[in-house]
Amino acid sequence: MRIASLSFRYGRHDPWILSDAGLVLDAGDVVEVTGPNGTGKSTLLRLVAGLLRPVRGSIEERPRVVGYAPERFPSDQPFTVASYLRHMAAVRRVSTESIGRWSERLGMDHLLGQRLPDLSKGSAHKVGLAQALLAEPGLLVLDEPFAGLDAATRAELPRIIGEVGARGGIVVVSDHQGDLRAFPGLRRCEVRDGAVRELEPVEEAGETALTVLEVAVAASRASDLVDRLRAEGCAVNITGHTTGHITGHTTGHTAGRTTARVAGEAAE
Amino acid sequence: MTPVIALARFRLTGYVASHRALQPLIALLALLAVLYAGAIPAGQEIGATADSAAMLVPVLAWAARGLLDTEPDEQRSVALSALGPRELVSGLLAAFASLLVLAAIAETALLFRLVGSPTLTVLLTGVWLHLLSATAGLTLGALTSRPILPSPAVSTIALILGYLSMLVLSMAGARWLTVPVMAWMRDAHHDALLSGLPLLTVQSLLWPAIGLAAYTWLRRTRP
Numbered sequence: 001m002r003i004a005s006l007s008f009r010y011g012r013h014d015p016w017i018l019s020d021a022g023l024v025l026d027a028g029d030v031v032e033v034t035g036p037n038g039t040g041k042s043t044l045l046r047l048v049a050g051l052l053r054p055v056r057g058s059i060e061e062r063p064r065v066v067g068y069a070p071e072r073f074p075s076d077q078p079f080t081v082a083s084y085l086r087h088m089a090a091v092r093r094v095s096t097e098s099i100g101r102w103s104e105r106l107g108m109d110h111l112l113g114q115r116l117p118d119l120s121k122g123s124a125h126k127v128g129l130a131q132a133l134l135a136e137p138g139l140l141v142l143d144e145p146f147a148g149l150d151a152a153t154r155a156e157l158p159r160i161i162g163e164v165g166a167r168g169g170i171v172v173v174s175d176h177q178g179d180l181r182a183f184p185g186l187r188r189c190e191v192r193d194g195a196v197r198e199l200e201p202v203e204e205a206g207e208t209a210l211t212v213l214e215v216a217v218a219a220s221r222a223s224d225l226v227d228r229l230r231a232e233g234c235a236v237n238i239t240g241h242t243t244g245h246i247t248g249h250t251t252g253h254t255a256g257r258t259t260a261r262v263a264g265e266a267a268e
Numbered sequence: 269m270t271p272v273i274a275l276a277r278f279r280l281t282g283y284v285a286s287h288r289a290l291q292p293l294i295a296l297l298a299l300l301a302v303l304y305a306g307a308i309p310a311g312q313e314i315g316a317t318a319d320s321a322a323m324l325v326p327v328l329a330w331a332a333r334g335l336l337d338t339e340p341d342e343q344r345s346v347a348l349s350a351l352g353p354r355e356l357v358s359g360l361l362a363a364f365a366s367l368l369v370l371a372a373i374a375e376t377a378l379l380f381r382l383v384g385s386p387t388l389t390v391l392l393t394g395v396w397l398h399l400l401s402a403t404a405g406l407t408l409g410a411l412t413s414r415p416i417l418p419s420p421a422v423s424t425i426a427l428i429l430g431y432l433s434m435l436v437l438s439m440a441g442a443r444w445l446t447v448p449v450m451a452w453m454r455d456a457h458h459d460a461l462l463s464g465l466p467l468l469t470v471q472s473l474l475w476p477a478i479g480l481a482a483y484t485w486l487r488r489t490r491p
Binding site: 046049050051052053066067068070072073074076077078079087088090091092093128131132135141 | 351
């Protein structure tokens with residue numbers, strides 16, 4: 001699948017979200033799309049999935065069967081989980097047996113009789129993942145798939161993604177949480193300033209020495225910094241909020257600042 | 269079942285289950301109550317059927333818009349990822365099916381209020397005019413649906429103005445410039461409908477064809 005000279009904006013008077021972006025996705029690729037909020041990750045995913053048309057440029061050789069799980073599953077629909085998935089299976093022309101298989105793997109067997117509007121955010125998210133996986137997609141596009149998932153499903157999803165890749169499918173995932181960082185062979189792309197830039201792959205855990213930094217940052221800027229550091233491949237744990245005064249030392253705490261522990265590759 | 273029909277069935281099920289289908293149904297029943305407060309005298313059957321078809325257009329447009337807008341935007345994206353451009357065909361198909369149900373209710377109510385027995389010609393003309401009405405309603409509803417006009421207020425005003433423009437333009441005799449709903453009624457009440465029905469059909473389908481082509485074109489960039 002080839003994305004060439006891709007430019008996109010929502011309206012003639014709107015700013016360009018993507019400008020002259022290019023990317024080649026081969027069969028079996030698992031690609032993580034990173035970048036700060038509002039830079040166009042979801043737009044890129046929607047373009048990749050074929051939900052939006054490029055204003056300029058082209059997307060060629062898209063696999064025929066596309067599975068797309070939106071960031072927020074639209075649970076405001078008058079169906080039970082089972083009837084919704086049965087309808088989606090009919091739309092996809094797949095056997096209803098696949099509903100049972102995916103329900104089991106995503107840990108949502110017990111939800112099948114529930115109505116969609118009654119689901120919690122995480123449960124609704126699982127329904128969105130299940131419908132995307134029903135038809136064994138050749139291109140699987142997942143927008144923030146780990147958000148709100150329970151631990152068991154968070155652990156299962158990389159295995160599912162690996163299976164889609166192993167049978168030659170392309171998987172494109174936007175992931176703020178960094179749950180795919182340890183995925184072997186993961187390709188990482190950053191969307192920033194309208195461009196799509198391929199990042200260096202993260203080395204497998206255990207092969208690289210890590211340095212742990214402690215960073216204090218104004219609370220209002222914390223989220224942006226965390227995004228940037230994660231986009232750089234760092235593992236970030238926010239350790240707390242402090243209200244002390246700045247001391248001038250690297251370990252000092254300042255008013256309204258958030259402290260974060262950052263693990264990155266050791267400097268030579 | 270083809271994916272297009274399966275998706276149309278999903279959308280119809282969602283439309284009915286969400287109770288949004290009740291709104292145009294109640295409006296239709298109110299309209300029928302007014303139209304058929306008195307029985308239809310013998311000899312005025314075709315006139316009455318043309319009146320029904322013409323007055324039904326805004327109700328059918330509202331119903332079509334309601335069906336297309338029932339689905340959340342992200343669900344439409346999911347459908348688009350599954351079917352590609354055929355998603356649009358499925359939406360129009362589901363909407364048209366819902367309009368046929370409403371048109372059938374209107375036609376049945378009309379037949380019950382006839383004093384004389386309807387001839388086959390009356391029956392077929394009624395069915396044909398209501399199909400033309402459903403096509404006009406489908407087009408107006410699709411062009412005012414959320415992907416095209418996201419603001420509910422603008423969409424409602426556009427739907428009303430769209431129907432009013434049909435009335436005004438066709439009242440002025442401009443049969444080729446709009447769906448000539450006033451011409452349906454005028455011709456029917458002057459016994460000129462049957463002889464001119466082929467031409468009237470072409471005139472009545474021209475703008476829906478253009479409108480649906482415009483809807484298809486606009487939806488390319490408005491998923």
